[in-house]
Amino acid sequence: MRIALLSPLPPEQTGIADYAEHFRSALTALGVEVFTPLHGVSAAGRLAQLAGFDWSQVQLVHAELGGGRLAEFEALDWLRQHQPQLPLTATVHDPERLVWRRARLPWPLSWLERLPRPFPQISALLADPLTLFEERRLARHLSRAVTLTQTGARCLSARMGLAQGQAVAIAHGNLSLEPAALATLDPLRLLYFGFIYRGKGIEDLLSALAQVFQRHPALRGHLRLTLAGGTAPEMAFGPAGNYLDELRDLARQLNLPDCLDWQLDLPADAIAATIQAHHVMVLPYRESKKLGLLGAMRGTSGALSWANACGRGVITSNARAFAEEVSSGNGSTFEQGDIGALADAIEALALHPERATEWAERATAIGLERRWPNVAARFLDVFQSVCRENR
Known part of the structure; x- marks a missing residue:
């Protein structure tokens, strides 16, 4: 053909x-x-x-x-x-x-x-x-x-x-990848993966993580977040200013630098190993208010596909069609833009880390189906x- x-x-x-x-x-x-x-x-x-x-x-x-x-x-x-x-x-x-x-x-x-x-x-x-x-x-x-x-x-x-x-x-x-067992659940490693630019809700994720530490100071040192992905210049360094610098400033204001790792412009051959070095992916996307005047965007995300390929669960907002993507036991959702709800989801995982193992098993099965x-x-x-x- x-x-x-x-x-x-x-x-x-x-x-x-x-x-x-x-x-x-x-x-x-x-x-x-x-x-x-x-x-x-x-x-x-x-x-x-x-x-x-x-x-x-x-x-x-x-x-x-x-x-x-x-x-x-x-x-x-x-x-x-x-x-x-x-x-x-x-x-x-x-x-x-x-x-x-x-x-x-x-x-x-x-x-x-x-x-x-x-x-x-x-x-x-x-x-x-x-x-x-x-x-x-x-x-x-x-x-x-x-x-x-x-x-x-x-x-x-x-x-x-x-x-x-x-x-x-x-x-x-998704790619056909060899399964990788979860590392020890202490510290619990969360990962944001994707292109890093405005509109992805990354600020919400930082604020939610800070809320979790305020509620449970003992979790500091047992919970880490990595921000990984591409930084296309036209999106990360646009007319509104340097977005990466804004994120770093926000992390300092929230007292997060000691709990935060950065892996920017991740090479393609390092993506799988990076995801599998973490326990759960977190995607805090928000739907565009401007697009909302024209209709409802109901797409999905390449990052979710990577999570399945790598056998990792996801905490995601209910933006787009994400709720469908994690509806079979491979993660959880929260109301987009609700920082408190995202903090609740992270807190629930941190207090019950065995969920990461359950989600990973289901994600691995989905990944096999979707190769x-x-x-x-x-x-x-x-x-x-x-x-x-x-x-």
Whole structure:
């Protein structure tokens, strides 16, 4: 089978690029020939590449949609118009919408974009009916829209008006890793893992940990937190200032430096060992209030996939579709943005550390089910089904 993949790929530093690279490798191992016609093509050359590529050599086009990117959405929409016979599928990483915003706003809204806040936000809201119309038009043209959770599939279907069976849930794939036993539970080691930038709730995590120590001073020295992951410059060092310095200042104010470790810009080959050196991952994500005006984001997280692959439980907020991801005994959830509730969850684990072992056992089983060869086989079944339908 031959397919075209429209997606970011490494060395781009995004979770979707990493996902797509594992996806491509796993499909290739199953004998699928994967073309990447837009990889390395500049925005200026994208239209010419779409027009010049020989689409007859592929049986299906699959795209990765999400992460604020628009190139893949625009490419699919071009194919909808210029190659209508070609089956199109996509993994929608941020349901209940496909892309949430337009690349270019019509005049006079484009003029508002150039004004100070809040006018750009107002212009996006005013343009949203047009954005939603274009998303629904493309979504209904897709042979299959794949989401990473059942929650995401339900929400995407409802918002996009999809036909029954058009949305399919296939869990986030994870690497095939050797299990590693938990280290001794004293000290109990917590890990935040992921890209480190504003909006991930990391400040909430630091504040919650400080609350736990205020309630139980004896836990100091028996409970540690590591902040690990990437620090993409455009996100960690943006116009709002140096976010890493802000986190370090907050940690000092909360008297946490002696309980806090940093592993920034973690190399890819060190991720698994780092996660398995800890007992539980903590993901305190908050949903964007700005996006909340446009809909409900019901995606999941690559970090959760890593936790399963490494056989580690998770304490996570109930943002996105995270509650579904830890609903089978591999972790616990708390109300997003509720620092006290997060402190309660950490405290409960610290006082009953055997839960980390129970969660790890269940996460290991989930990780085995979701190894990339298994996930790629499910995608291949979907692709073959779509091709049979389009004969």
